Amino acid sequence: MLNYIIKRILRGFSVILLIIIFSFFIIHLMPGDPIITMLGDKATNDQIVHMRQELNLDKPMVEQFLIWLTGFLRLDMGDSLLWKEPIIDIVMSRVEPTFLLALIAITISVALGVPIGIKAAKENGGFFDRAFSIGSLISISLPAFWIAIILIHLLCVKINLFPVAGYRRVETAGFFVAVYDLLLPALVLGIMHSGQIARMTRTTMLDVLQQDYLRTARAKGINEKQVINLHAFINALPSIVMVVSFSFAGLLGGAAVIEQIFNIPGTGNLVITAVHNRDYPLIQGVLLFIGIIFVFINMLADIICTLINPRTRFE
Known part of the structure; x- marks a missing residue:
C-alpha cells in the first residue's frame, strides 16, 4: 500500500508539472498576437514594445519559460494587467x-x-x-x-x-x-x-x-x-x-x-x-491554481480510497 501511495503522489506531481507547462504555453497557442489582443487594435508601437518587454515576450521561448517558472517557484506569477496587483494575492483573496x-x-x-x-x-x-x-x-x-x-x-x-x-x-x-x-x-x-x-x-x-x-x-x-x-x-x-x-x-x-x-x-x-x-x-494564474486543486484533491481521494479498501487501485 505504501508503494502505491508514493507512486500516486509522484504521478500527481508529474501531472502538476504538465499543468505548469500548459499554463505557460497557452498564451502562445492562442491565434493572433496576444499583445494586440490585450491592448486593442489602436495601440501604438511604443505601447506594444513596452508590453512585450514587461511580459518578457521579446525573449526566446525557453528563456521566457525559465523566467516564468522561477517566478512561479517563488510564488510570483507577475501582476494583473487589470488590477496592477500580484496575481497570487488576487487569486488567494478569492479562495x-x-x-x-x-x-x-x-x-x-x-x-x-x-x-x-x-x-x-x-x-x-x-x-x-x-x-x-x-x-x-x-x-x-x-x-x-x-x-x-x-x-x-x-x-x-x-x-x-x-x-x-x-x-x-x-x-x-x-x-x-x-x-x-x-x-x-x-x-x-x-x-x-x-x-x-x-x-x-x-x-x-x-x-x-x-x-x-x-x-x-x-x-x-x-x-x-x-x-x-x-x-x-x-x-x-x-x-x-x-x-x-x-x-x-x-x-x-x-x-x-x-x-x-x-x-x-x-x-x-x-x-x-x-x-x-x-x-x-491572470488567466494563466487562475488556470494553474484550478489545475493544481484538481490534481491534489483527486490524489487525496485515491489515497483515501486505498486506506478504506487496500484492494482498491485507481491506476
Missing part, C-alpha cells in the same frame, strides 16, 4: 468564498445523495427507485441558472429568507454570516451535484448487494441494517468517495455561473472577469 461555497454545497450533496442512493438500491425496481431515477435525471439536467432563478424568487423575493446576492467576508462579518450568505447558492449547487452522487451510490450499492458474502451474512442471521451499513456501504465507499472528490474539485475550481448570479467574489467570478478584460497573465 475564501469559493472554498466555503464548495464545502457547504458538497455537504448538502452528500447529505441528500448518499441516503437517497442507498434507499433506491434497497428498493431496486420499486416505486421509490423509479421516482429516484426521474428525480436524479432532472437534478443533473436542469441548468444552474434556472434553479437559481426559481429559488431566488421563492426564498428571497417571496419570503425574504436569504439575501439575493453578495458575500460578506469572515474577517469582517463573522463565520456564520458568511455561511448564511452562501446557503442559497450552495443549495443550488448541492441539488445539482446530489443527483450524480445519488446515482453513483445506487449503482455501486446494487453491485455490492449482489455479492456472495452479503448473502452469506444474511444467511448467518445478521441484521439487514448491519448488512447495509457495515458491509455493503463500506465496500461501496471508495467509488462514492471518488465521485464526491470530482464534484468537490469542480466546485473549488469555481462555480462560475452561480458566482456570477449571486455576485460572489470567488475564483469562478475571477475567471470570467479576467477573460472579459483580456487579462492573460
